[in-house]
Amino acid sequence: MLKPADKKSDHYKNIAHGFFLSIGTTIAEPHTILPLMVNFFGGGPILIGLFSSLLRGGAIIIQMYAAFHAQTYPKMLRYFRRVLLARFLSWFFIGVAILYIGDDNHNLTLWFIGIGLFVFSFSAGFGAIYFREILAKLFSHKFRGKTMSMRQFFSGLGALGSGLVAGYILHTYDAPFSFGVLFVASSFVMACGYIAIATVNEPIKTNLRTKERSFRLFLKNSAKMLAQDEQLKIHIATYTLAFSYLFALPFVIIDASENFKLDGATIGLLITSQMTGAMISNILWAKLSGLGLNKLISNITISMSIFAIVLSLFAFDLWWYFVVFFVIGASMDGNRISSGNMILLIAPEDKRPIYTALKTNIMSLGMFFSIVGGVVLNFTSYTFLYIWTIVLLLVALYYSSKQIDDSKQENS
Numbered sequence: 001m002l003k004p005a006d007k008k009s010d011h012y013k014n015i016a017h018g019f020f021l022s023i024g025t026t027i028a029e030p031h032t033i034l035p036l037m038v039n040f041f042g043g044g045p046i047l048i049g050l051f052s053s054l055l056r057g058g059a060i061i062i063q064m065y066a067a068f069h070a071q072t073y074p075k076m077l078r079y080f081r082r083v084l085l086a087r088f089l090s091w092f093f094i095g096v097a098i099l100y101i102g103d104d105n106h107n108l109t110l111w112f113i114g115i116g117l118f119v120f121s122f123s124a125g126f127g128a129i130y131f132r133e134i135l136a137k138l139f140s141h142k143f144r145g146k147t148m149s150m151r152q153f154f155s156g157l158g159a160l161g162s163g164l165v166a167g168y169i170l171h172t173y174d175a176p177f178s179f180g181v182l183f184v185a186s187s188f189v190m191a192c193g194y195i196a197i198a199t200v201n202e203p204i205k206t207n208l209r210t211k212e213r214s215f216r217l218f219l220k221n222s223a224k225m226l227a228q229d230e231q232l233k234i235h236i237a238t239y240t241l242a243f244s245y246l247f248a249l250p251f252v253i254i255d256a257s258e259n260f261k262l263d264g265a266t267i268g269l270l271i272t273s274q275m276t277g278a279m280i281s282n283i284l285w286a287k288l289s290g291l292g293l294n295k296l297i298s299n300i301t302i303s304m305s306i307f308a309i310v311l312s313l314f315a316f317d318l319w320w321y322f323v324v325f326f327v328i329g330a331s332m333d334g335n336r337i338s339s340g341n342m343i344l345l346i347a348p349e350d351k352r353p354i355y356t357a358l359k360t361n362i363m364s365l366g367m368f369f370s371i372v373g374g375v376v377l378n379f380t381s382y383t384f385l386y387i388w389t390i391v392l393l394l395v396a397l398y399y400s401s402k403q404i405d406d407s408k409q410e411n412s
Contacts, residue, residue, distance in 0.1 A: 006138075006139055006140055006143045007138070007201060009200075009201065010138045010139075010200045010201055011139075011143075011147045011150075013196045013197055013199060013200050014135075014138075014147050014148075014151050014197065014200070015147070015150055015151045015154050016192070016193060016196035016197075017151070017193040017194070017196050017197035018151035018152065018154060018155040018158075018193070019151075019154040019155055019157070019158040019193065020158065020189055020190060020191075020192040020193030020194075020196070021155070021190055021193040021194075022154075022155035022156070022158040022159040022162070023158040023159065023161070023162040023186065023189045023190075024091065024162075024186035024187065024189045024190035024193070025186070025190070026158075026159040026162035026163055026166065026186075026271065026275070027162060027166045027182040027183065027185075027186045033166060033170075033182075033267065033271070034048075034051060034052060034250075035048045035052065035250050035251070035253055035254055036253070036257075036267065037113075037175075037176075037179050038051050038110070038113075039254070040175050040176065040179075041102070041106040041107075041109050041110050041113075041176070042106050042107070042110070043110055044374075044378070045251065045254075045374040045375075045377050045378050046371065046374040046375060046378060047110070047374075048250055048251070048254075048370075048374060049250060049370035049371040049372070049373055049374030049375075050114075050370075050371050050374070051113065051114065051117055052246075052250040052370040054114065054117040054118055054120075054121045062122060062125035062126060063125045063126075063128055063129055063357045063360050063361045063364070064215075064218075064219060064222065064357050064358075064361050065215060066125060066126045066128075066129040066130070066353075066357065067129050067218075067222075067353040067354050067356065067357030067358075068211065068212070068215050068218045069211070070129050070130065070133060070353040070357075071208065071209040071211060071350075071351075071353045071354060072208055072209065072210070072211045073205075073208075074204045074205050074206070074208065075202050075204055075205070076129075076130040076133050076134050076202065077130075077134065077198070077200070077202045079126065079130055080127060080130040080131065080134065080197075080198070081198045082126075083123045083124070083126050083127035083130065084127070084194040084197070084198055085194075086119060086120075086123035087119075087120050087123050087124065087127070087190070087194070088187055088190060088191050088194060089119075090116045090117075090119035090120040090123070091116065091120060091183060091186065091187040091190060092183070092184060092187035092188075093112070093115075093116045093119075094112065094113055094116035094117070094183045095179075095180050095181070095182070095183025095184035095185075095186075095187060096180070096184065097109060097112035097113065097116070097180075098112075098113070098176050098179050098180035098183060099176075099177065099180035099181070099184065102175075102176030102177070102179065102180060103176060103177075109176070125364075128356070128360045129353055129356055129357055129360070131197075132340070132343075132344070132352075132353075132356045132360075133205075133352060133353055133356065134200065134202055135148075135340075135344070136344050136349075136352055137202060137203050137205060138200060138201075138202065138203070141292075141341065141344065141345055142289070142290055142292060144289075144340070144341055144344065145285075145286065145288075145289025145290050145292075145294070145337060145341055146286055146289070146290050148289070148336070148337055148340060148341070149282045149283075149285045149286030149289055149290075149337055150282070150286065152278065152279075152282045152285070152333045152336065152337065153279055153282035153283065153286070155278070155279075155333075156275045156276070156278040156279025156280075156282065156329070156333065157275075157279055159271070159274075159275035159278070159279075160272055160275040160276060160279060162186075162275075163268055163271030163272045163274075163275055164268055164272055166182055166267075166268060166271065167264050167265055167266075167267055167268015167269065167271065167272075168264070168265075168268065169181060169182060169264075170182075170264035170267060170268070171263060171264030171265050171268070172264075207349050207350045208350065209350050209351070209354075222354055222357070222358055225351065225354060225355070225358070226358055229346075231346050231403070231404055232346060232347075232355060232358065232359075234399055234402050234403055235342055235343060235346060235359065235403060236358070236359055236362050236363060237396075237399045238298060238396060238399040238400045238402075238403060239298075239335070239339045239359070239363055239366075239396075240362055240363045240365060240366045241366070241392055241393070241395055241396030241399060242298070242301070242302050242305070242335055242339075242366075242393070242396045242400070243363065243366025243367065243369055244305075244366070244369060244389055244392035244393045244395075244396060245305040245308070245309060245328065245331075245389060245393060246366065246367070246369040246370050246373065247369045247370070247372060247373035247376070247385060247388060247389045247392070248309055248312065248373055248382075248385050248386050248388075248389040249309075249328065249370075250370045250373065250374075251373060251374070251377055251382070251385065252312050252321070252324060253267075253270070253321075255312070255382050256315070256318070256321045260318045260321075266318075269322070270321060270322065270325050271325075273322045273323075273325045273326045273329070274325035274326065274328060274329035275329055276326060276329065277325070277326035277327060277328070277329030277330040278329035278330060278332060278333040279329075280330070281329070281330035281331075281333055281334060282333055282337075284334075285297055285333060285334045285337045285338075289337050289338070289341060292406050293406070294337065294338040294341045294342050294345075294406050295338070295342070295400070295403045295404070295405055295406055297334045297335075297337055297338040298334075298335070298338040298339070298342070298400045298403065299397065299400050299401060300334060301330075301331040301332075301334035301335045301338065302331075302335075302393055302396050302397045302400055303397060304327050304328075304330060304331040304334075305327075305328065305331045305393050306390055306393045306394065306397070307327055308323075308324045308327040308328045308331065309386050309389050309390050309393065310386075310390060311323060311324045311327070312324050312382075312386055313382075313383065313386040313387070313390075341406070342403065342406060343355060343356060343359050344356075345406055346404070373385060373389075376388065
């Protein structure tokens with residue numbers, strides 16, 4: 001069995017990747033800047049939900065196709081590098097499109113933004129499989145908690161600075177020029193992180209599966225694995241439903257803007273609040289994950305999401321929204337830590353790409369909850385949307401309590 005090396009150089013490269021990627025993607029933060037940008041070009045709630053979903057989630061079925069081939073790969077890095085190049089080019093394309101046609105044709109600009117986000121998301125469908133497999137080979141179970149928490153801490157730090165810069169640019173320059181500049185500049189910042197992660201020392205995996213004769217047979221066998229593993233089903237149900245906050249969250253900023261004046265500086269501070277919550281919370285998540293308490297992290301973070309949506313329901317002052325985004329930032333980072341570590345713990349080594357693909361494939365449905373949220377809001381109200389979200393998060397908390405106690409599992 002392959003033993004992870006826990007090399008410091010790979011640890012630092014993982015952190016650098018998260019740091020620069022966070023700086024880059026914060027300029028299109030799906031809960032603040034992206035909704036306002038889509039709204040500026042004339043997009044309604046449904047399009048806001050669609051674009052928010054595209055930014056967050058990789059292509060669904062493509063993750064299974066990636067796993068179909070990846071189960072036989074002794075090394076993933078060369079394939080992962082192609083993903084990184086595609087993501088850089090698609091992000092840069094969005095910025096160029098906004099700069100050149102944003103003033104003249106809003107509808108065409110929205111089309112180009114959608115195409116860029118789709119490619120960015122589609123390539124992530126492959127990248128999610130490769131990245132998780134690389135992490136599993138580089139780091140042991142408990143060290144993964146440390147390196148991912150540190151990665152998210154510095155990602156929060158990068159996003160904190162990025163949010164302030166984005167707020168300044170939005171406040172200083174008129175749209176859509178400000179949007180285009182943010183995308184173009186951030187694409188090159190992202191590239192720094194891509195270079196870092198593309199140079200890790202990936203070990204060669206020897207415990208490989210024999211690839212099925214066809215993709216159809218692979219899907220059939222994968223479905224059997226899911227049906228036979230109770231903990232995998234509980235895990236997927238927990239973290240898919242944990243995304244229920246996305247039904248409401250992209251519209252919280254729109255709700256706030258209808259009740260309070262949100263200028264560029266205020267938007268930057270809201271992003272800063274979210275990233276501060278994420279950054280500070282990783283000190284706690286690193287400690288708990290290092291002790292093997294990822295199930296506890298899951299319970300805490302889902303409860304925090306419920307608390308944030310309840311605050312949104314009763315918010316009557318702008319300061320409440322700063323608390324909402326602070327709590328959500330902390331919750332999102334903790335959820336990523338627990339989710340990533342739990343799936344690598346329950347997955348057998350030779351089936352790891354398949355388990356990861358099954359999880360991300362089904363969980364990606366949660367990335368599109370924003371679309372449903374936009375439809376619900378279009379026909380009901382913010383109050384109904386918030387209550388609906390809270391109910392589903394309570395169901396997620398129930399499933400989370402049924403996960404295995406990972407603190408009793410052997411470190412691997």
